[in-house]
Amino acid sequence: MQQNQRKTTPHLSRRTLIKAGIGAYAALSFGRPARAQSPTRLNFAFWGQQPEQEGFNRLIEKYQAKNPNVAIKAEIVPPGPQYYQLLDTRLAGGQGPDLFRVQYQRIGKYAQNRAAVDLSRYLDKDFGAGFGSTFWAAASFEGKVFALPHHTDTFGLYYNIDHFEKAGLEAPKSLDKSWSWDEFIKAARRLKEKQTAPYPFAMHWVLSNAYRWLPFLYQHGGAMLDADFKSPMINSKTGIETIAWTQSWFKEGLVPANTSIKGTEATQNLFANGTISMLLNGNWQIPFLNEQMTRFRWGVTYMPRDVAMASDLGGNCVAVSKDSKNPEVAADFLKFIASEENMREFIIAGQFLPVRKSLMQETIAFKVRPELMPVFVQQATTIPEHMARTEVLPKWSEINVKLNDELDLAFTSGQSPEATAKNLETAVKQILAA
């Protein structure tokens, strides 16, 4: 009997015990949220206006209250090129922050170079299902996710109500009644004729944000790249016509000359002080205008449209850097800030739009001019998926530089739309082939 028992009892070797131990640890680790057991310090680099900074700081405080062992240091950096210059230099030196905020248009570069950590191992398989597909795709590269979408924003048409009344204009009241290109230009000419302001309008693509020109291309039925994102499509009838249309704004004096792509003019100031009667800009300007535009009444309507509707893909995601010594805790913080409750709190603070499906259906109680936000919420539904996927390609940064150069030449230096489209086609071909 004893002999039989000995035979049937499984022999536990040291190796089996170790394997079992690792398996049990893994099962426990993956089955529970990553909580730092020992004191952990994280650095979180981001930029932002005051409301955004306060929004992030509040989320950090909440997370630290729940996780007393974790200390998160906010590193607030000036926005724009300086932010990415600093980030890239730190990453090159192996001193990157644990977490960094990044535009959807730029995450591809960090993913391709593995400067951001693949988050897939920290997320449930269906985690992405809760996010809008455009934003989840923007944060993904080669089937893996390298950042969590955090919020979005888009463009609308701000208008000066006093100037509109003087010119006898009425802004469209619904998305399906949004102005066509012709109606928009007619309104601009009427404002010019009535001399309501020195210029009828301006578009906020200054400081080399040429990608914001793309919605006009898509509105006209065009695209920057083909369906497979392999070849340029810009040197086409739609591309040339869109360049010509936007160039005509400058030729006709409908927009201030210094609001071209390489301009440094703050277009929101021009709108606030009455230099322009209409402004194509993003929803994040609402708090600024609410505070600064005291001499005029103002409202927001929808972007103009042509054969299609389209608007800008704005907003940011947050990534964990390759240099993080605690990627698991950093990923846990990411999941925390991207949760439904915290995303709602942040977008209310910063006047942004949500990227979680559940919140997209919800009527968010924004604090400043809440009656205007539904315009942007509806406009966000017109962001073309193909455009979004184009803008998040790893090589988009390089394409954007060429778009800056060529469009600025067309708008300020008289370069023909045909030459502009041809130069862009050549440049994009070279970039994609490299």
Next chain:
Amino acid sequence: MRAATGWRHRVRRLPVAPYLFIAPNLLLFSTFTFLPLLFAVYISFNEWGLLGQPHFIAAGNYARIVEDRLFWRALGNTVVYSLGTVPTSLALGLALALALDRPLPGRSLIRSTFFLPVVISGVATAVIAAWLFNDNYGVINAVLQRIGLPKVNWLSSPSWALPSLVITTLWVRLGFCMVVYLAALQSIPSDYYHAAAIDGASRWAQFRYIVWPLLSPATFLLLILNVIYSFQVFDLIYVMTGGGPGFATTMLVQYIYQSAFITSEMGYASAIGVVLYLLILGFTVLQWRISRQAQNAL
């Protein structure tokens, strides 16, 4: 045995103190200037996007420079900008120094006013200048309109953007040139003027044959420094025009910055940096020789 004693003797006689004095500066210079310079030369032979690993491509970046139209455009703009700023800032600085080298009421205040832009940071100066030249609400356009002249698109027109930058640069550099020339003027012994006056030399003859030759070391110094400043201009462009409109104000350093941090081509940016270094070095050596020949001829 004798040789060993000689070696020890030589070591004992080595002047250690001077090396100790220059050591901190040498260490900092090597760490923050010399070694990065060498690293830039190394990187210029590589393709490197900052985030990945450098990839050796031999002289590929230098070959690209030769064919890059934008590089030549940036170099051309830099040369035009230098021609617009260097002789004028020297001439105006000298004129101002001559004017302020005589007793005048409020002379110190006037000198300080002209020198003020030199001590303000370049970015702050550029921000002020951008406001002054603003197309829509700038002071200069407001004055033009007040006297019945049309507005000028100072920073957004390809024809006016570069002149606007030249004017701003003159505003900044004038005070510096003035101070250097003032110091040089005050070092000329007054006996020379008295002797020349006794000989019946006119004011112009005194300037032509006494002042101008004796100012040549200061002129040489200012010429070299101003050419270097002009070739390295960045902050003014970055703040005021961003290199636009089009490429009207894209200078070499602006192009280096764009290649390094906007398109992430660190190798190409380093190659342009090396070319810029060689250009400035070549010009300085050339000027040095010309200056020495001129001094020998005196």
